[in-house]
Amino acid sequence: MTTDTRDTQCINTLRTLAIDAVEKAHSGHPGAPMALAPVAYQLWQQELRYDPAQPIWPNRDRFILSNGHASMLLYGLLHLAGVKRVTRDYRVEEVPAISMEDLQKFRQLDSVTPGHPEYRWTSGVETTTGPLGQGVSNSVGMAIASRWLAGYFNRPGFTLFDYDVWALCGDGDLMEGVASEAASIAGHLQLPNLCWIYDANRISIDGSTDLAFTEDVGRRFEAYGWRVLRVADANNLEELGQAYRTFKEQRGKPTLIIVTSRIGYGAPKKEGTASAHGEPLGAEELKGAKRNYGWPEDSQFLVPDGVRERFQERMGARGKQLREAWEKSLAEYRKAHPALADQLERLQRREAPEGWDAELPSFPADAKGVATRESSGKVLNALAKHHPFLVGGSADLNPSTKTYLSLSGPMKPGEHSGRNIHFGVREHAMGSIVNGLSLSKLRGYGATFLIFSDYERPAIRLSAIMEVPSIHIFTHDSIGLGEDGPTHQPVEQLSGLRSIPGLIVLRPADANEVTEAWRVIARQKHHPVALVLTRQAVPTLDRTKYAPASGLAKGAYVLADSEGAPEVVLIGTGSEVSLCLAAYDQLKAEGVKARVVSMPSWELFEQQDEAYKDSVLPPSVSARVAVEQAAAFGWERWVGLRGSVVGMRTFGASAPLKNLLQKFGFTVDNVVKVAKETIAKARK
Ligand SMILES: Cc1ncc(C[n+]2csc(CCOP(=O)(O)OP(=O)(O)O)c2C)c(N)n1
Numbered sequence: 315m316t317t318d319t320r321d322t323q324c325i326n327t328l329r330t331l332a333i334d335a336v337e338k339a340h341s342g343h344p345g346a347p348m349a350l351a352p353v354a355y356q357l358w359q360q361e362l363r364y365d366p367a368q369p370i371w372p373n374r375d376r377f378i379l380s381n382g383h384a385s386m387l388l389y390g391l392l393h394l395a396g397v398k399r400v401t402r403d404y405r406v407e408e409v410p411a412i413s414m415e416d417l418q419k420f421r422q423l424d425s426v427t428p429g430h431p432e433y434r435w436t437s438g439v440e441t442t443t444g445p446l447g448q449g450v451s452n453s454v455g456m457a458i459a460s461r462w463l464a465g466y467f468n469r470p471g472f473t474l475f476d477y478d479v480w481a482l483c484g485d486g487d488l489m490e491g492v493a494s495e496a497a498s499i500a501g502h503l504q505l506p507n508l509c510w511i512y513d514a515n516r517i518s519i520d521g522s523t524d525l526a527f528t529e530d531v532g533r534r535f536e537a538y539g540w541r542v543l544r545v546a547d548a549n550n551l552e553e554l555g556q557a558y559r560t561f562k563e564q565r566g567k568p569t570l571i572i573v574t575s576r577i578g579y580g581a582p583k584k585e586g587t588a589s590a591h592g593e594p595l596g597a598e599e600l601k602g603a604k605r606n607y608g609w610p611e612d613s614q615f616l617v618p619d620g621v622r623e624r625f626q627e628r629m630g631a632r633g634k635q636l637r638e639a640w641e642k643s644l645a646e647y648r649k650a651h652p653a654l655a656d657q658l659e660r661l662q663r664r665e666a667p668e669g670w671d672a673e674l675p676s677f678p679a680d681a682k683g684v685a686t687r688e689s690s691g692k693v694l695n696a697l698a699k700h701h702p703f704l705v706g707g708s709a710d711l712n713p714s715t716k717t718y719l720s721l722s723g724p725m726k727p728g729e730h731s732g733r734n735i736h737f738g739v740r741e742h743a744m745g746s747i748v749n750g751l752s753l754s755k756l757r758g759y760g761a762t763f764l765i766f767s768d769y770e771r772p773a774i775r776l777s778a779i780m781e782v783p784s785i786h787i788f789t790h791d792s793i794g795l796g797e798d799g800p801t802h803q804p805v806e807q808l809s810g811l812r813s814i815p816g817l818i819v820l821r822p823a824d825a826n827e828v829t830e831a832w833r834v835i836a837r838q839k840h841h842p843v844a845l846v847l848t849r850q851a852v853p854t855l856d857r858t859k860y861a862p863a864s865g866l867a868k869g870a871y872v873l874a875d876s877e878g879a880p881e882v883v884l885i886g887t888g889s890e891v892s893l894c895l896a897a898y899d900q901l902k903a904e905g906v907k908a909r910v911v912s913m914p915s916w917e918l919f920e921q922q923d924e925a926y927k928d929s930v931l932p933p934s935v936s937a938r939v940a941v942e943q944a945a946a947f948g949w950e951r952w953v954g955l956r957g958s959v960v961g962m963r964t965f966g967a968s969a970p971l972k973n974l975l976q977k978f979g980f981t982v983d984n985v986v987k988v989a990k991e992t993i994a995k996a997r998k
């Protein structure tokens with residue numbers, strides 16, 4: 315058998331596996347895998363530096379399927395390449411990541427072959443894709459990480475990091491705004507190791523791209539500062555190979571390869587129709603397609619002899635050799651640079667370097683106090699000294715978010731070792747890029763105003779789905795920001811963030827809770843965090859008078875208490891905790907027994923055992939008042955049906971802070987009044 319026919323056979327195996335899996339599942343998209351099989355095949359076989367036997371080898375090339383609806387293409391590749399399974403604690407097992415049986419359970423409950431590729435669910439899947447535009451945007455973070463890791467770890471004679479990042483994408487990806495944001499910053503940074511392969515089939519779900527997408531994508535990317543290459547026929551392996559090689563040889567900027575393809579290639583029905591997109595082919599069309607590929611019509615999940623071997627001979631052999639050479643080099647590196655080698659190992663396990671908390675500050679009591687964004691900036695900088703893998707920045711708000719690391723410089727075009735990333739005004743891509751950093755095991759962070767978490771939300775949600783510890787920092791966290799007014803004052807954002815499963819939302823009350831918050835953040839391996847901070851000063855509480863800030867780690871804790879059982883529990887978060895304390899003093903003076911609970915994190919509190927939760931919020935006390943400058947939505951969970959919420963029920967207003975507090979009821983008098991009413995109601 316000639317080389318060519320063996321390659322063709324491999325490609326047709328990828329196609330027919332996709333057809334059969336979609337047919338069996340009665341759902342899924344066969345068209346894209348059919349058309350893109352040669353594109354991915356040529357890349358994997360000729361270029362991808364990847365060892366199927368060690369799928370988490372740190373210097374492997376990353377392959378991202380951004381058009382996640384073509385998931386069967388990736389599953390077929392992982393299966394045929396013999397990629398091994400990796401456990402949740404990073405052990406490689408002698409079991410395939412995707413077995414033949416798994417392929418046959420495509421889109422079924424608990425299978426490793428879900429509808430769209432899911433990171434941490436299926437070994438070999440580098441990021442979760444499906445929401446179009448996300449995968450390509452993650453790829454920018456991964457490419458940054460490759461360059462940053464090279465800057466940090468590589469030493470003369472030791473190239474530990476130089477991996478490339480390849481992302482396959484479609485019209486849908488490139489229509490999405492987030493991909494444009496990400497491409498724009500990738501072009502600016504001149505990332506030399508990033509290659510997007512664009513399936514320009516001129517069709518999406520509604521039909522031809524003539525309906526809604528007619529710009530010149532190539533010229534757009536050239537304007538972003540990318541190199542644009544073209545492949546006229548997705549079936550021409552030679553041409554594809556040439557484009558991949560050009561990317562690797564020319565460098566200097568990111569590369570977009572525009573590949574002309576026809577969706578559902580090989581299906582006998584009129585190609586390029588929408589039906590080839592989102593549906594199984596159906597019995598007749600399926601037989602016809604198989605005939606076209608030279609497959610027995612009635613075959614099912616057929617993998618001809620020699621196909622798996624072909625993957626081993628090329629990608630497998632190349633990957634093994636590269637990975638073994640890397641490991642040998644690492645062994646030498648360990649002798650020459652033991653401390654760095656140790657850090658590298660910890661990094662792979664998502665462990666913070668030893669001594670990361672050596673210089674975390676504690677803050678003296680101060681009635682005037684400091685904004686939590688300010689104290690967070692101090693803590694972040696102290697943490698960054700001993701935690702070299704904190705890398706991030708803000709969406710053009712450094713002077714406001716206080717997230718600049720003074721010990722390092724900015725990341726610059728062509729020079730990527732700075733720890734400060736200027737994301738520009740691109741919140742959505744910032745979130746996706748931070749996820750790309752997290753997927754590369756760096757502790758990526760991105761900061762903006764809380765109101766613009768809405769602009770970033772799809773990426774925040776994906777960090778939670780993927781269980782990666784991205785750090786999402788939000789300042790200007792309430793109407794308390796004042797004069798900027800309703801468009802800038804978050805109201806419903808906190809409840810929205812709290813509704814994301816797995817996301818830890820932290821709203822510290824003062825500078826010392828901020829330090830404790832960063833302690834919690836530094837320890838996370840699988841939970842993303844939203845750190846929510848004030849613009850305005852809040853008092854630094856006197857911890858000789860009140861409980862220690864370390865209570866933050868439990869999500870909620872009793873800050874001030876009554877003698878004997880309280881009549882009312884005031885629950886505050888962030889800037890409203892000191893308001894609760896002032897109300898507490900007044901209630902006490904009037905002979906009312908009150909307790910104040912600081913509740914910086916619902917999620918951490920929920921993780922505590924019942925006994926602890928009951929000790930903070932005694933079931934016998936139904937007079938509970940939550941005080942938070944945000945939508946009241948959801949607080950019933952903690953105050954119960956007989957409790958009250960001093961919260962927001964409308965949007966805010968543009969005015970100086972003290973007028974806003976008056977207008978919306980965030981005053982000592984109002985909290986005292988509501989507390990008394992709630993006690994009276996509870997007695998009824
Ligand atoms: C953000 C987002 N919006 C909508 C969808 C639903 N969707 C899935 S595939 C698709 C069309 C994609 O077109 P294209 O990228 O050209 O892929 P092709 O049809 O060529 O395979 C759409 C709209 C999605 N997955 N993500």
Ligand SMILES: [Mg+2]
Binds near residue numbers: 516
């Ligand atoms: Mg398309």
